[in-house]
Amino acid sequence: MAEILVFSEKDEIAFELLSKGRELKEELCLGLAAALLGQEVEGRSSQYFSYGAEKVYLGESALWVDFYVETYAQALQRVAEEGGAQILLLGSTKRGKELASRVAQKLGAGCITDVIGLRLEGDGLVADRYALGGNTVASEVIKTERKVIAVMPKTFEAFPLEDGEGQTVHLDLELPEPRVRVVERRPKEGEAVNVEEAEVLVCIGRGLGAEEDLEMIWELAQALGAEVGCTKTLASDFGWLSEERIVGLSGKKCNPRLYVGIGISGQIQHTVGILGSKIIVAINNDPQAPIFKIADYGIVGDLYEVVPRLAERLTPP
Amino acid sequence: MAEAEKVEVVIVGAGLAGLACAYHLAAAGLEVLVIERGDFPGSKNVTGGRLYLHPLRSFFPHLWEEAPLERHVTKERLTAMGKGSSVTVELSSERFKEKPYHSHTILRAKFDPWLAERAAQKGAIIVPKSRVDDLLWQEGRVIGIVASEAEIHADVVVAADGAFSFMVEKAGLGKRRKPQDYAVGAKEVIELTSGAIEERFGLSHGEGAAQLFFGSLTEGMFGGGFLYTNIDTISLGVVVGINALMEKEPGFELHRLLDSFKERPEVKPLIEGGHPVEYSAHIVPEGGLESMPQVYGHGILVVGDAAGLALNTGLIVRGMDFALASGALAAQTIMEAKKRNDFSPASLSRYEELLKESFVLKGLETFREVPRFLQNPRLFNLYPQALSESLERLMWIGEEPKEKISTTLWREARRAFRFSAVRDLLRVWRI
Amino acid sequence: MQIVVCLKQIPDLQQIRIKRDTREPVLEGLPFLLGDMDKNALEEAVRIVEQRGGKVTALALGSPKLRDTIKEALAMGADEALLLIDPAFADSDTMTTAKILAKAIEKREYDLILCGEGSTDNYSGQVPSRLAEILGLPQVTYVRQLEFTEGGLRATRDMEEALEIVEVSLPALVSVTSEISEPRLPSLIQILKAAKKPLQEWTSEDLALSAHEVGKEASSLEVISNLAPEQERKNITLEGEVDEVVEQLTDAFTREGVIAR
Ligand SMILES: Cc1cc2nc3c(=O)[nH]c(=O)nc-3n(C[C@H](O)[C@H](O)[C@H](O)COP(=O)(O)OP(=O)(O)OC[C@H]3O[C@@H](n4cnc5c(N)ncnc54)[C@H](O)[C@@H]3O)c2cc1C
């Protein structure tokens, strides 16, 4: 039977995709399979069954320490062709995006990355993604027979079945040596922040003059019980905050009850990350700043005056 | 030491005048550099929005077919506004519906980039986001410009930098500027659907309306209001004389005038439900012939608004057609001068001759008296008020028996049109 | 070192207007710019060639407006431009874009191909990977630092959880992030000189591609709709002295029930 094939190098994402896959397979009358590629994967297959995989392709290889995309793409191509996969659901992580594009090219398939919504309309599978730099949401369908879809993490909820069982298929793969060698891996300072889940989010942008002044932002965040996020500039260019805190197109998408944007111009690549906020507050000294257009409450003023007062006012004596 | 480079012609300003000049020169194979301080051609340019095409066709024979024109104007309206009343005359003419059309509405944010692209296709180099800061001189001749810390040498510099031309001042070609030589305009572009526009103005598909307003909207100041219909937007604005504006209390903002104009019952329903998508303000030169600078010097020519080639009758602002034509004539002059390899004033004076022979200076000549005539405030308060009030009285049926029409009119006329009116009238005659 | 940099022209996204009634984006008349990260890639290429010698070719597929847009790349230091312009190319998706670019690259000599991590408008990241796949090249993505070694390249990849330092031999395809470089602002003189640099144009015919292999017809995707997300915001500006606005804002917080207190 033709099938939906799920893969992500991150199990959580694979489970989210399997959960969505269960819904799709009913309507499309397809099987649901997953691929587990890496080292010592055998033991993890039962979990995949519990999220609905009817079949798990197991590929063990020592070559897979470094996630060289080309070899993963080759393996997935084979699984897809042999198993007759019609839809490949992958995670849209950095590696996942690259993998999706490569597999799609190998399979001669159309591909959509960074998908934020997926639904059946008529007999077509419609995927939503941001387009025009985040100004719009494009709904697209893939016209080729095989379809590769890379879905943003946390787009679907992962929910396990009571009992899941399935068949394990061992892959016998002959893979070439990677052409790219990893010589070193320097873990980033793993900060355990989760701006995506914050109920109240204070975001700071380039309006902040110096790193020391972040103190004031932390004080406000504390008074509001908020998490601190930032624009790309502050993390990637200045390195004042960790990249985990970037909100926007290439960062996190957030749905807080309250978002307070401080010294942020409101360029679309940032604001697409906050469209789900219930209330948007903007503090900026330029009345023309585009962020005011999408704000519920706007304060035109110097953040150095407004922020300390606001923190003071909100802090219980 | 700044880097230096040489081209044949440098044009300062990518407005209509500069781009028209660049288009013709590049088409003739000359090496042309256009320097524009805005983010892109058209980004800083403001116009009311109506381009009279007829006089221009011969200057740009093939250009208009694919030009991003908005609507061709088939309906003209003129509204005299009193405080609580107004009179509108409407002219619709079958002649306006005949091709080739007489005038079109345009949006500069679309039109200028398009013209720039045409000029670039012909080979002109257009550099936005760069401001020309100075002229370079050698032995009394202009030999180039300084922009963004670079020196560019050229055979000829064309000053196309608009009203308030800095280049004209630097070249010492201008007369002392007086406030009455300028007016200032503020304009909004308001988004509506094309269906709503056609319905509200009673237009067929693709047709446009132009409406001009004078009277109480400018609060006694010299000027007026305009409304032009575009494909799916309306251009709405006010223009007032700087002199008159300067007499207002300090802190008076032009934008407030525009805001109350938008609230007028004559205007409000026309723009109801629309969203402003653009606001801009700009200077209009309107000294007419009297205050034109010298349009050529040694190694320099002046075109468009920079040369004062605009006309403001209070009701009609015209300048785009003059700008385009003067740019084309400057190009012709430069090509001829190039053949002689002579860029002296004697050689470049050909440009002034060409202007005189063309509709540009003939047009301005006809309206020579307009600027002074327009400094007369009666035109902008007394007469429109009187006109609309008289008609209002005529039409009003109250409890008292109605007096004879001639009596009403005579009384109104006597109130408004005293001796000075005769003088005003005589001046209109001379125009 | 022969470097090909792939650049895409993008309508200026800061200037897009959204129609209120239909939520459609108005793209007409927008000026075009080069992609942000594509410029980072170009800057890197120019720096490499400045240090090690060689040539930078700017390669772009797009509408005739490219002839103008590409001048920025030449002014920034690309030695030549190769433009792929043909009405038949219109509406090419990532798959066909990669196919066309690959055909052009195959006709050239190269050691290194540089791309942006994603295009500023579409940000799909597909084109570089597909290109590497077609050309059979090793690919290094998300590169924020690039050095040369004896046998090839050493690159620092910016992954979610770690910086990964990898080595690869040439020829290879590298896609870069914005951290790799700060694109230079070309001077007026450089812009002027750019006008004289070689600029070549190829159509589908030059690439031996037939009309139904490219453009909309060959596209693997169909866009059903493309609208701005619905946003109903209050747009209230709080005015007054700092103390007053702070007071108004905290009142609003309470009224909206957005903070627990
Ligand atoms: C493909 C791509 C992906 C991207 N992804 C992201 C992303 O995920 N997230 C992201 O954030 N960006 C992203 N960007 C970058 C984005 O385009 C902008 O560059 C960035 O969001 C701008 O950050 P900013 O608002 O902090 O800075 P700016 O745009 O410089 O704005 C600073 C603002 O602070 C105001 N200000 C200055 N001083 C004061 C003061 N004293 N008081 C109050 N206000 C003041 C100024 O008026 C200004 O409006 C991406 C870009 C690209 C090309």
Ligand SMILES: Cc1cc2nc3c(=O)[nH]c(=O)nc-3n(C[C@H](O)[C@H](O)[C@H](O)COP(=O)(O)OP(=O)(O)OC[C@H]3O[C@@H](n4cnc5c(N)ncnc54)[C@H](O)[C@@H]3O)c2cc1C
């Ligand atoms: C409110 C209003 C309504 C009008 N309505 C109409 C109408 O309906 N019909 C009509 O025909 N005319 C109208 N006009 C007049 C018409 O718009 C102008 O006459 C015309 O735009 C003049 O074109 P130009 O090319 O000479 O100048 P501009 O269009 O002003 O162009 C000058 C250019 O030079 C650039 N520049 C200036 N200084 C420098 C520098 N130092 N370095 C580099 N670049 C520089 C500017 O940025 C600008 O792009 C109106 C004008 C206004 C203000």
Ligand SMILES: Nc1ncnc2c1ncn2[C@@H]1O[C@H](COP(=O)(O)O)[C@@H](O)[C@H]1O
């Ligand atoms: N039309 C194009 N012409 C040249 N290069 C392109 C084009 N489209 C995409 N690219 C390159 O591919 C990268 C990723 O684009 P995308 O796959 O659209 O996210 C860009 O940063 C460019 O380097």
